[in-house]
Amino acid sequence: MASQMLDEILSIPAVVERQNAEVGRIYREIGRRLRAADPRAAISNARGSSDHAATYLKYLLEITIGLPLASVGPSVASIYGGNLRLAGQLCITISQSGASTDLVMLQQAAARDGALTLALVNEVESPVARQAKLLAPLHAGPERAVAATKTFVASLVAAATIIAAWSEDDALLSAIEALPNPLQAAVTLDWSPALAAVSAASSIFTVSRGPGLAVAAEAALKFKESCRLHAEPFSAAELRHGPIALPGPDFAALLFVPRDQGRASMAEAEAALRGTGAAVFRCDVEGGDLPVVAAPHPLLDPICQIASFYRFVEEVARERGLDPDRPPNLSKVTVTQ
Amino acid sequence: MASQMLDEILSIPAVVERQNAEVGRIYREIGRRLRAADPRAAISNARGSSDHAATYLKYLLEITIGLPLASVGPSVASIYGGNLRLAGQLCITISQSGASTDLVMLQQAAARDGALTLALVNEVESPVARQAKLLAPLHAGPERAVAATKTFVASLVAAATIIAAWSEDDALLSAIEALPNPLQAAVTLDWSPALAAVSAASSIFTVSRGPGLAVAAEAALKFKESCRLHAEPFSAAELRHGPIALPGPDFAALLFVPRDQGRASMAEAEAALRGTGAAVFRCDVEGGDLPVVAAPHPLLDPICQIASFYRFVEEVARERGLDPDRPPNLSKVTVTQ
Incomplete structure (x- = not known):
């Protein structure tokens, strides 16, 4: 259903x-x-x-x-x-x-x-x-x-x-x-190669650089609220200022790679994460572990990436036996002061 | 040693x-x-x-x-x-x-x-x-x-x-x-009541509001780099916008409570966290689970709180069999571009 x-x-x-x-x-x-x-x-x-x-x-x-x-x-x-x-x-x-x-x-x-x-x-x-x-x-x-x-x-x-x-x-x-067409492709992409490792991970890092940090942060929040998976977002540069000490073989990492000048630092972050034994998945329009759609402009890539991620995270929730529509302890409108 | x-x-x-x-x-x-x-x-x-x-x-x-x-x-x-x-x-x-x-x-x-x-x-x-x-x-x-x-x-x-x-x-x-004297007391406080639960937790939330967010973030980083514990910092208000879905009985939470107007939202966050079954520790000059020293001004409370926390996190690292001076994968000067 x-x-x-x-x-x-x-x-x-x-x-x-x-x-x-x-x-x-x-x-x-x-x-x-x-x-x-x-x-x-x-x-x-x-x-x-x-x-x-x-x-x-x-x-x-x-x-x-x-x-x-x-x-x-x-x-x-x-x-x-x-x-x-x-x-x-x-x-x-x-x-x-x-x-x-x-x-x-x-x-x-x-x-x-x-x-x-x-x-x-x-x-x-x-x-x-x-x-x-x-x-x-x-x-x-x-x-x-x-x-x-x-x-x-x-x-x-x-x-x-x-x-x-x-x-x-x-x-x-x-x-x-021109964004609707690539977005139509993005919401149908198959990220099931990552389903088992991500669903079983004890913790997850989501990593990007520049505008992509927005979708790394959004992905981490969705893992927490919909999948009860502890995911935390990092800038590729921030990883080595402490957080890289944490991951091991029970970790997974999702890298939202930009097409722009941030690519080099993402490659360094990827190598460091792979060195820890974590299961690393690169989402990269120029070829990676998971398919992503190239947006009509590099600054719009994060929009296509998050659309594919949403499709995936809903599956991870169900894989972990959760109802994506009923995250624990939450309601739709959050009134805080 | x-x-x-x-x-x-x-x-x-x-x-x-x-x-x-x-x-x-x-x-x-x-x-x-x-x-x-x-x-x-x-x-x-x-x-x-x-x-x-x-x-x-x-x-x-x-x-x-x-x-x-x-x-x-x-x-x-x-x-x-x-x-x-x-x-x-x-x-x-x-x-x-x-x-x-x-x-x-x-x-x-x-x-x-x-x-x-x-x-x-x-x-x-x-x-x-x-x-x-x-x-x-x-x-x-x-x-x-x-x-x-x-x-x-x-x-x-x-x-x-x-x-x-x-x-x-x-x-x-x-x-x-006037800060050195209270700091001298702060670095000698005994937080061992939290040692077993924190050392055994699968994940940790550190929570504060306002200026205290700085020490919540710093504490979370230290848990990651020195203890290989996945800790993540949150504002008390942000907790209910998703992250509160995550914690359960295998979690611990450290609350750095301010003396100021942020107290009320900290009490709500504390109740929500206790409702998940997590082991919750309140660091609060007005009486909590762990002792903290009142600084000579409320805006300086975070400085005394982090001094006590540092003493504690070094113990947690050793309790978890790690050498506090040799966090994995890190060096002292981090040169990033």
Whole structure:
């Protein structure tokens, strides 16, 4: 019997196609307005999968616009009551439900402190969406599975479109338009060569570099919440600053390899991980252990990688005897303060 | 036989006393200069334990000065060649050795892009130290153990002093002067009630909120590198956005509880973790499962907590049959690009 989670994963190509057709122009207009506003710095306000989408946005912003993005713990506003000095800055909130109290409070504090507020939200009838100066509706349709999948991908597509318009990168804009077809291929790829080793591992490392770190973080969270597998994400460079001491033959590692300048450090990380005896799986458009689809632009590769991973992790959950739609101890809307 | 790591842990109170006496005025002068410079935003440039020190500095900066700090992956400069727009901003590099190529490259890029550069470095005869506009020597003496301990504490003390002078917080400045005595007590505390459960756990969560997140992250790294225990740090609020699905009776959790407004969410996290059957240990100056020393100021509590934790983790390593001075696969200076 198919899970709700699988249904939503399989809907990802259609979600992105509808996004491009129906709200893509809103994202592009936001990009143009941000180009005109020319903020001096940016903060993000997000939790869980949405915080991983913020990581993707952070790398795109830093690499293409040169603007550093600070991930601010919502507690700075909700708990510590800090007054941030954000005049001329941009505050980006990312949320599926747009309802979590701490996100609302940080967004309000940022507006009060002089920031321009931008929200990427799926539920447009929500406090975060209503109060944002600029609203990018994710337009992913209702998400019923507890584990976010299609809203995560929709957040990445919205982020990439906004950044492409902001930096006037027509190649990236065209590539986003062309994304539904490769995504259709991505959600049908067969990662079963990794199923036994990953399902049996005592712990998992997910590794990437640059924008791919967003999907390494998202994959690790999904292993935890859907499969009860302790997975932790690392930058390929960070691995050797301590964490490489940990893995052994009972470990697995998934490497989300970028096509760009990060490849060399990924090869070093792979060699170090293989040296520990861990079961290592390289996801690499240029040939690896698991098939992945090349996106129409290298900056979009993480979007195709996570679509294939979602298909896989739903299988791992069932292989481990879990119901992907009922992760223990969790509910859909998480309200934290 | 005592380990080099234990020797360095036991030297922490003396290191802080010497810091205050011999370089405290340099930190205070840097704080005053930053107050005058009034940067509009800040980025950090660090890896491993030093990156956790940057997390502490980030919360202090955001709570007390209201300035968001973006943790920029050194790869943005070293790998992606991004041109950051950092005029009027502050770039803070934290490093024990001051020698890692990627840190040097990001610091150089930041200076070229218009940022004021500040470095907290132990090795003052290093590229990072020599090239920084403002240099805060950590003055911790040579660190020989592979696992950083005294340089991490020295980074936190330097960060707190700079922020206290920047915000003209005389109470915090006095509290830092008074820190060596409580630290002397902290490094002798007995956490053996947690030794058996933690040493036998299959996985560990370390949890805190606000500035304490820095020590949760540092503790998790030490469990990985010195004890081959898979520990992962979380914000108390982030736990319920997925990770709480993971723990069960074979897990342990260490909670670094702050005295401040973050207490309420820590109590919720504690209840959720106890509900999973995990062995939960609360480190809390107001009474918990493990003794901790109250620092002379709540913002300094994490410094006393990590000192006690270091004493404990060295014992856990030996309990697990490992040599604390020889973590597998690691060397002292990590050069990454």
